[in-house]
Amino acid sequence: MTEATAKSAFNSVISAVTAVFTALIFGFVLLWVCGYDAVKAYTTMFNGAFGSANRFAETIVKTIPLTVMALGTAIAFKSKIWNIGGNGQFIVGGALSLYVALNFKLPALIMFPLSIFMAFAGGALWGGLAGYLKAKYNANEVITTLMLNYIASFLLAWLVRGPMMDPAGFGFPQTPLIDKSLQLSSLLAGTRLHSGFIIAVIIVILCWILSRSIFGFRMELIGESHEVAAYSGINVKKTTLMTMLISGGLAGLAGWNEVFGLHHRLLDDVAGNYGSMAIVIALLGGLHPLGIFVSGLLFSALLVGGGTMQRMSGIPLSLVDIIQGTVIIFVISRAALTLKSK
Amino acid sequence: MAYAVEMSNICKSFNKGKVQALDGVNFTLGRAKIHGILGENGAGKTTLMNVLFGLYRADSGTICVNGKPVEIHRPKDARALGIGMVHQHFMLVRTMTVAENVVLGLPSSKAPFLDIKSATSKLLELSNVFGLKIDPGAKVWQLSVGEQQRAEIVSVLYRGVDILILDEPTAVLTPAETRDFFKMLGKMKAEGKSVVLITHKLEEIFDIADEATVLRNGKLACSTEVSNTSKQELTRMMVGKDVLFNLKKSSYEKNALDSNERLKVKNLSALNNKGLSALDNLNFSIEAGEILGVAGVDGNGQSELCEVLTGLRRIESGDISVNGTSCTGREPKAFIDLGVAHIPEDRHMTGMAMNMDVSRNLIIKDFDRKEYSFLGILKSGAIERNADRAIAEYEIKTSGAEARVRELSGGNQQKIILARELGKNPKVIIANQPTRGLDIGATEYVRQKLLEARDNGAAILLVSADLEEIMQLSDRIAVMYRGRMTGIVPGASTMEEIGLMMAGYDNTKPEACNA
Ligand SMILES: Nc1ncnc2c1ncn2[C@@H]1O[C@H](COP(=O)(O)OP(=O)(O)OP(=O)(O)O)[C@@H](O)[C@H]1O
Numbered sequence: 025m026t027e028a029t030a031k032s033a034f035n036s037v038i039s040a041v042t043a044v045f046t047a048l049i050f051g052f053v054l055l056w057v058c059g060y061d062a063v064k065a066y067t068t069m070f071n072g073a074f075g076s077a078n079r080f081a082e083t084i085v086k087t088i089p090l091t092v093m094a095l096g097t098a099i100a101f102k103s104k105i106w107n108i109g110g111n112g113q114f115i116v117g118g119a120l121s122l123y124v125a126l127n128f129k130l131p132a133l134i135m136f137p138l139s140i141f142m143a144f145a146g147g148a149l150w151g152g153l154a155g156y157l158k159a160k161y162n163a164n165e166v167i168t169t170l171m172l173n174y175i176a177s178f179l180l181a182w183l184v185r186g187p188m189m190d191p192a193g194f195g196f197p198q199t200p201l202i203d204k205s206l207q208l209s210s211l212l213a214g215t216r217l218h219s220g221f222i223i224a225v226i227i228v229i230l231c232w233i234l235s236r237s238i239f240g241f242r243m244e245l246i247g248e249s250h251e252v253a254a255y256s257g258i259n260v261k262k263t264t265l266m267t268m269l270i271s272g273g274l275a276g277l278a279g280w281n282e283v284f285g286l287h288h289r290l291l292d293d294v295a296g297n298y299g300s301m302a303i304v305i306a307l308l309g310g311l312h313p314l315g316i317f318v319s320g321l322l323f324s325a326l327l328v329g330g331g332t333m334q335r336m337s338g339i340p341l342s343l344v345d346i347i348q349g350t351v352i353i354f355v356i357s358r359a360a361l362t363l364k365s366k
Numbered sequence: 367m368a369y370a371v372e373m374s375n376i377c378k379s380f381n382k383g384k385v386q387a388l389d390g391v392n393f394t395l396g397r398a399k400i401h402g403i404l405g406e407n408g409a410g411k412t413t414l415m416n417v418l419f420g421l422y423r424a425d426s427g428t429i430c431v432n433g434k435p436v437e438i439h440r441p442k443d444a445r446a447l448g449i450g451m452v453h454q455h456f457m458l459v460r461t462m463t464v465a466e467n468v469v470l471g472l473p474s475s476k477a478p479f480l481d482i483k484s485a486t487s488k489l490l491e492l493s494n495v496f497g498l499k500i501d502p503g504a505k506v507w508q509l510s511v512g513e514q515q516r517a518e519i520v521s522v523l524y525r526g527v528d529i530l531i532l533d534e535p536t537a538v539l540t541p542a543e544t545r546d547f548f549k550m551l552g553k554m555k556a557e558g559k560s561v562v563l564i565t566h567k568l569e570e571i572f573d574i575a576d577e578a579t580v581l582r583n584g585k586l587a588c589s590t591e592v593s594n595t596s597k598q599e600l601t602r603m604m605v606g607k608d609v610l611f612n613l614k615k616s617s618y619e620k621n622a623l624d625s626n627e628r629l630k631v632k633n634l635s636a637l638n639n640k641g642l643s644a645l646d647n648l649n650f651s652i653e654a655g656e657i658l659g660v661a662g663v664d665g666n667g668q669s670e671l672c673e674v675l676t677g678l679r680r681i682e683s684g685d686i687s688v689n690g691t692s693c694t695g696r697e698p699k700a701f702i703d704l705g706v707a708h709i710p711e712d713r714h715m716t717g718m719a720m721n722m723d724v725s726r727n728l729i730i731k732d733f734d735r736k737e738y739s740f741l742g743i744l745k746s747g748a749i750e751r752n753a754d755r756a757i758a759e760y761e762i763k764t765s766g767a768e769a770r771v772r773e774l775s776g777g778n779q780q781k782i783i784l785a786r787e788l789g790k791n792p793k794v795i796i797a798n799q800p801t802r803g804l805d806i807g808a809t810e811y812v813r814q815k816l817l818e819a820r821d822n823g824a825a826i827l828l829v830s831a832d833l834e835e836i837m838q839l840s841d842r843i844a845v846m847y848r849g850r851m852t853g854i855v856p857g858a859s860t861m862e863e864i865g866l867m868m869a870g871y872d873n874t875k876p877e878a879c880n881a
């Protein structure tokens with residue numbers, strides 16, 4: 025690792041941490057002004073995120089899908105392709121891998137990699153569709169990925185109530201559980217922390233390698249400008265499509281992780297608002313894999329700890345939301361500032 | 367009488383003091399004077415004027431306008447003082463028309479609606495009066511670089527200014543356009559307005575300027591009345607030593623076997639960005655070791671020709687072959703792989719990735735080659751070594767290989783493109799305004815490099831607005847007029863002959879045409 029790359033990794037981490045802490049200070053003042061015991065609230069929040077093995081595990085469990093999805097988002101954003109369809113790609117990836125796991129009787133050793141592949145393929149299909157429309161017809165990806173989100177979530181709602189519904193599930197909108205042998209093993213006994221975390225770390229490393237590769241360079245040049253990319257001999261359409269395939273594929277892997285590691289089945293609305301959080305985390309991490317990993321952790325801590333703070337100290341959830349909103353504002357203004365100062 | 371502008375002791379550094387762009391510079395602009403600013407690439411000319419125009423804040427120093435001390439924090443303040451600036455790099459919004467750009471931010475008589483109609487007619491009037499042809503209704507992205515330059519100038523004039531700053535405005539104008547443009551500057555001077563003219567062309571200083579300031583390495587080298595100085599003295603001030611110009615050009619021998627056709631074009635036609643015919647049935651070829659100069663008023667198809675010959679623009683009909691291989695309809699990559707180098711006219715939009723660093727810009731065409739990657743992963747060591755070599759060889763002025771090219775001066779950005787394109791023994795070189803924005807020394811160096819490449823067997827297509835450059839380098843000269851080549855003449859033709867051809871008279875004998 026050269027000096028320059030070490031520096032950029034360091035910078036992305038530092039600025040993520042700074043943004044979060046500035047927002048926390050702001051929230052502290054806000055709580056205090058509103059007459060709450062801010063010190064107690066923050067202690068509760070911290071304990072909620074890290075206070076016990078169980079709380080810590082919960083934080084990590086949130087980190088896993090958010091980080092993986094944010095990595096996918098970042099890859100598209102680096103090429104200035106605004107893929108906001110993480111949710112849809114997450115759902116299709118999760119659903120496809122679950123379908124395979126439920127319907128084919130294969131040894132775990134084969135099923136395991138197959139399901140990972142199917143998750144990636146499902147996400148890539150959903151992302152690639154938008155990529156194809158952009159490359160071929162110059163269709164705006166913000167609109168297409170958003171529309172594909174809706175399609176995917178209605179598709180999911182139908183699947184868990186229709187063809188994939190658990191016959192023994194008392195009518196709950198959910199699928200049956202996957203076989204025990206396919207469920208990701210626990211990393212910490214007595215908690216929900218699963219070995220998907222290791223996979224997430226591997227994906228972080230792979231993304232970091234990708235950013236230093238020939239293909240990463242292509243994607244970055246596309247993000248600089250299509251004119252320059254074409255001038256450099258890059259096939260802009262093909263690279264755009266490839267970028268969306270990978271970006272969607274990563275969101276699909278996030279879905280796999282959530283399904284095989286945490287729920288072991290598909291639920292209605294399994295993706296929640298992960299998509300929009302992944303966007304914030306990607307930007308907070310400066311689109312750098314390491315920065316994203318750290319901001320994924322910080323943001324999850326904020327979510328998990330914030331939930332606890334609200335439950336334990338009677339502080340309205342809207343204040344927690346405000347703190348999260350402040351993080352987002354800091355992220356955005358930092359992006360605007362770096363653009364302006366040039 | 368007070369000076370129009372008086373800047374004293376201006377200091378400006380970038381990157382937290384790592385780059386001292388201006389170091390205690392004094393500058394005075396007399397009222398109703400034309401003042402030339404000279405200096406090598408990266409000397410600080412643009413930075414000094416950006417300080418005056420409010421784009422940069424000086425670290426220290428004072429500015430007086432018309433004798434009064436002023437604080438200029440942003441371009442709006444400068445405009446309020448009657449200062450207008452035509453930038454070295456274009457500022458127009460590319461998706462809007464010229465007229466829309468002009469009225470941007472100005473009060474409108476039909477508020478809240480824009481008054482495009484009266485702007486258009488006033489623009490046409492200005493363009494007539496000053497002899498700068500523009501099309502107010504055209505979208506900026508559809509314009510050639512020369513047309514954009516004219517649009518930039520006219521849009522600043524439209525606002526009406528007392529002090530006009532021009533940062534290398536003539537770099538892409540033809541001699542005739544430059545003449546008209548200077549006439550206009552003379553008129554402005556007669557009306558009592560003051561003009562700052564940044565240029566690398568010494569003749570222009572002696573043609574039109576009253577006073578001159580020379581910067582060297584961010585410091586004031588000298589400030590003088592033009593009548594009291596000479597070209598030699600100014601050059602010495604710029605460079606710090608005497609410069610000798612002795613471009614060596616070996617004579618060109620036509621290959622007897624005629625088998626060395628490196629670039630051949632047959633019945634080539636293509637459209638421009640507006641969808642109109644830009645190239646009309648062109649036929650020519652260039653042999654190994656030959657430079658074909660293409661003269662002509664900008665906008666007659668030169669840019670489109672360069673794009674077509676590098677795969678960046680689709681052709682309507684015809685045939686292109688490189689080294690005997692047909693490239694018709696192929697992607698840019700195919701041209702690159704066949705050894706076609708391209709120095710594009712618009713370095714910002716096409717030639718480089720402005721937010722990437724110097725070292726990466728030097729390999730944007732080669733990053734997938736074995737030298738720079740192992741198992742698909744880029745080798746940062748090799749990339750940095752390549753950058754260090756190029757920086758040393760081309761004397762690129764930068765704070766380092768990891769500086770973003772956006773931070774480099776215009777001429778140094780051009781050097782990066784040249785280092786990349788000329789660095790690897792190209793078979794064919796498509797050079798569109800290769801010395802645009804370079805200082806005297808660098809211009810000489812690049813011309814020498816082009817001649818070296820030619821002597822090493824490259825076939826070169828040289829497009830330039832600078833007729834002297836064309837005459838000096840070319841073995842044969844073609845003139846483009848409305849998408850056609852008005853005949854190809856030997857390099858030894860006279861300026862007058864070529865001037866006539868540029869206006870559309872085809873006075874070449876048929877046998878001189880190389881079909
Ligand atoms: N925004 C910036 N950030 C960092 N360095 C800068 C910036 N702008 C200019 N510089 C540096 O300041 C120095 C002077 O640059 P400037 O653009 O004023 O040169 P110039 O005389 O206009 O040269 P040219 O003839 O090439 O246009 C250069 O070394 C350049 O790298």
Ligand SMILES: [Mg+2]
Pocket residue numbers: 411412413454533775776777
């Ligand atoms: Mg400059």
